[in-house]
Amino acid sequence: MLQTWHGTPPLKTIGTDVQLVTMPVHDPGKYHQQVVRDSSRWDYLIAPNKYSADIMSRAFRKDTNQMMLTGYPRNDILINYTPEDIARIKGDLGLDPNKKLVLYAPTWRDDEFVKAHEFTAQLRLDLAELQDRFGSDVTFLIRTHYMIANSLDLTQFTNAVNVSDYQDISELYLISDVLITDYSSVMFDYSILRRPIIFYTYDLEQYAGTIRGFYFDFTKAAPGKLVKTTTEVGDELADIFTNGWQPDQQYINFTERFDEWMDGKASERVVNELFDRDNMKTVPVKGDLSALGIGGDQQIELRDAAAIWALNKDFTSNEDVSFIQYYDKLEKPLPVEALEGQLIKSTHTDVLMQTYIKVKVTTPNRDIIGWVSRDDVM
Incomplete structure (x- = not known):
């Protein structure tokens, strides 16, 4: 629809x-x-x-x-x-x-x-x-x-x-x-x-x-x-x-x-977008993430209940629901490191639509590596 x-x-x-x-x-x-x-x-x-x-x-x-x-x-x-x-x-x-x-x-x-x-x-x-x-x-x-x-x-x-x-x-x-x-x-x-x-x-x-x-x-x-x-x-x-x-x-x-x-x-x-399923493109951002508002040490804090998506998630596909878990601060925020970023743009207008950050969340049991929306980075 x-x-x-x-x-x-x-x-x-x-x-x-x-x-x-x-x-x-x-x-x-x-x-x-x-x-x-x-x-x-x-x-x-x-x-x-x-x-x-x-x-x-x-x-x-x-x-x-x-x-x-x-x-x-x-x-x-x-x-x-x-x-x-x-x-x-x-x-x-x-x-x-x-x-x-x-x-x-x-x-x-x-x-x-x-x-x-x-x-x-x-x-x-x-x-x-x-x-x-x-x-x-x-x-x-x-x-x-x-x-x-x-x-x-x-x-x-x-x-x-x-x-x-x-x-x-x-x-x-x-x-x-x-x-x-x-x-x-x-x-x-x-x-x-x-x-x-x-x-x-x-x-x-x-x-x-x-x-x-x-x-x-x-x-x-x-x-x-x-x-x-x-x-x-x-x-x-x-x-x-x-x-x-x-x-x-x-x-x-x-x-x-x-x-x-x-x-x-x-x-x-x-019409072009509706019948062209490949209407999005991903632009990687590696190294210095200061342009995305990430500090030099790249240590960040996430909002409680931020969605963490799998590394292989295709953000240009409406049908890809590759999901790991929601971030839970519990009583104490967990250490989170920003690793790299990716920009999602429209192929028809080249306008930025969304930014995602690859993060490593260090938990007592294991490290969780996945993508989070830039909007969920505090």
Whole structure:
């Protein structure tokens, strides 16, 4: 089974990294069990960038050789689209080709639920105020998250269209001149287009602190202005439409960090990896291991319960489970010496996926020699 995932996850915590569980489950342990049970069915998991790959591998308990470092195939269209594609999409939606189009795509709130897996949508953006300000010159496309159970009634507005049921959100990106969002992963996809993004973050402190939690400082990295009122949203839109827009350095830094693999060729890479079982390579590291963070005397300490793998284990094979034992500190840490290292890389991207250290563990009865993950070296 190939898990293509539904968004880029480096902002909001995901999987077993979620510690603030405000969803109906209410129990982090139970939620994590559900995550691991579901992810155990996946043979491969696609990552959109190296930063996300590290997080996804840990959060979904996937082995290094189960991660596809390819970028998302569904985003290829954001590089390969044509003017004819945009005209077709606008025609399918019955939109005036001459009007400005603004896509509003907020994320869902874990604590706004009806019952398990059904959440409500409360439209915090004041469409009436925006209609008074921009009249018929701007059309707002409203896209709620797929987990939202209730349907928004927008019949009173002449400047808004509910596109929540539109099949492919990538096509909505293509026709939009501006994106308004909050903490949704749509920001990562839309930034591929190098178009303006406005962040309507009316509940930033609550969301980051008590609802979900972030991996990085969103306020310092967001590729756009953060605002808290509809009036401020309108001010930003007016500035963009009147004065034009160019990406600033923060926007450029964001795209360089997260869009590196979004080059329009992800589909090709995924097919190559999926049907090419030899898609990993091992690079040995002998002698001085300081580049791997190992001290000069190469005496190290392992985490309790670190997995020790057999010397003949093939880390590029998903089917090789050659295992010796778990490291047990007992009452006193055992002497451990680092002997050499090996780097596991993808043959298609040459990006480092995992590092393993060959160790010798001296026990009262025998020496144990095997491989451990660099992450288990303290």
